[in-house]
Amino acid sequence: MKLLLKGGRLVDPASRTDTTADVLVDDGRVAEVGPGLDAGGAEVVNCDGLVVCPGLVDLHVHLREPGREDAETIETGSRAAALGGYTAVCPMPNTDPVADNAGVVEMVAARGREVGLVDVFPVGAVTLGQRGSELAELGAMARSAAAVDCFSDDGRPIREARLLRFALEYARAFDAVIADHAEDASLTDGAQMHEGEVSAMLGLAGWPAAAEEMVVARDLLLAELTGGRLHLCHVSTGGAVELVRAAHFRGRPPPLHPDRRGRQLLRPGVQGQPAPAGEGRHRGGPPRAGRRHP
């Protein structure tokens, strides 16, 4: 089956492409790229005024299934993702039951295949029930049919350094990533916005940048100690970025990929593209704008 995408704006950061051109797709594979391609029996799609790019990946979504199907399901989430140009999504484990075992992750992955709109790569919980006290069976999830290679307790920061250390070390056996939400909860009780002049004037409880940076520093040191693969969720302060930059400069593996509120994220081995910035909506916690860095 041949398909000709004609005259669209071709954007591909990997090859530094941003031009108007045609794309010929043959039997599900890109056969040719260039201006003014011959249709040759292909179905022609007029892409004038449209953007044509490699599929986007959202590394952090909530599909709410199992447990909260009233809010979202794997099907509805897949449809929304596909509509937005995402070909792969990674649902977080804060489902009910929590995705902390092979059974739940296999179920989510299978349902994703059944819906068949986007690739669904479930993220497994790091700790049982995301309670932060005992390691979940990371090996079982990694070796399951869902082939989990990223684990996170999502919005629950891993409080015990010892536990994060074990998680980072243990995950090395499966070459998996541990994604930690960097927040010291004791400093952010009841916080509604970034702590600063504005919150003070408005009388709203504040969330100091230090609450994030302290944990970022800790996590980076543990990643260096263990040689594990660390991902930092929701990085939003300039100080945190400085810490990451310094860690990179020290040259210790592995690479770190801070997630920003705008969902800009590149995971090694996954073709990705930053989502368009500047969205007004926020899913999840309150904005923690500090000094944003591009």
Next chain:
Amino acid sequence: MLSDASTPCGLGALLMSGMATVLDAADVQRALVRIAHEIVERNKGTDGLVVVGIHTRGVPLARRLAAKLSEIEGRQVPAGTLDVAMYRDDIGTRPPQATHDTELPFDLAGKVVVLVDDVLYTGRTVRAALDALTDFGRPRAIQLAVLVDRGHRELPLRADYVGKNLPTALGQAVRVQLAETDGSDGVVVEGPAEKVVAS
């Protein structure tokens, strides 16, 4: 520095500082044959007889004797080996000696054991061998056969069968060479001779 002329084997003239061969290959073989016949004569045959060689050179000697005995009487005489390292009386005074295998493939009860060694000297090795042997069982009798008796006993022990009586000075070393261990047969004495007092 010639030894006393009353030396039984008249070797005095040959013993000087240095090395002297006192038995050659033919001598060794003849001595073994003679010992084998003596054993048969004394024990009126080889019934109930076993030969046990003391490591290291007693072992090949024992095997040769057993073979000869088997030939003379026309019936198999078994041979065994005995390691005495664990039974020495000088443990704790010198570095631990290397150990070897003890193989006694027969029951000792009621047997006549002919212990075989290359050189009988102070008698302490034989004493250790007697202790080792009795830990394995209770033979009817134990007899001792040695290729060379060089004198200087420190214990009241004597050999029943001797290949060659060889008085020596304490400063001398008697080296027995056997084809199985050293490539050829022979007995060599090294070191300075002294006046030997006739016993």
Next chain:
Amino acid sequence: MDKHLLSAADLTANDITRVLDTAAHLAKVTDRAIKKVPTLRGRTVCNLFFEDSTRTRISFELAAKRLSADVINFSAKGSSVSKGESLKDTAITLEAMGVDAIVIRHGASGAPWRLAEWVEAVVVNAGDGTHEHPTQALLDLYTIRQRFPGFDGLKVAIVGDVLHSRVARSNVLALTTMGAEVTLVAPPTLLPARVETWGAAVSYDLDAVLPKQDVVMMLRVQLERQRAGFFPSLREYARLYGLDGRRLDAMADHAIVMHPGPMNRGVEIAAEVADSLERSVIADQVANGISVRMALLYLLLGGPEVVP
């Protein structure tokens, strides 16, 4: 050989060969009607065990008695130690009583070295903390030598909680001294820091390593390690690092299975594997322990007293 046996690193290849050869000869003592030789008559060996260990203590005790030595057993429970006496004071007491050798097992890494500073007696390390267990390594090598002609190039995998294992440390030292190729297999949390400097290969994947090995040595995993968080569950540990029937079949036909004991059947080793008559030499290891310890006591005590 040195005066004491504290670490497997103290032994050269010649030393190890000597111990194994001597053990082979002394093994026959066990087969005799009178299971004794008079070699160490009049010597006194003290088993100073601060940690429970019936198996090792009995092994040393039998070894000493077969050499006609006198044996005294000192276990920490119900002793002056439980009343607060320090290792040093215990050592001084034993020294005053004139023992010739002290076999010490202690929970603190390095305890035998301290003991050797305080006594004239010969000190034998029967296991110190998570540091070393040299006599176990020697009996393991002896057992391997019963099945294989030599160590050079022999492929040995040591599987399990390497981080906390004194058996692993001593074995890596002794095996590499003899030219074997050692691979350590464990979850990353149970491997020591900088383990790549040990002279052994490292892998997290048991299934990848198994078919090429001549010897597979399983280490005991203590249940409290799971509680402490080193791995999520015993079930997952067994699934990823346990030697079960399926993995046994994946091993080469000539390969053997070892375990220092005591075993957690069903965790690091399945019952069917432990009981496999062709492959498992675990029972041999126990028997060999006595011969090897006899050889050691003979070689350490059978010579003149070394005047420091």
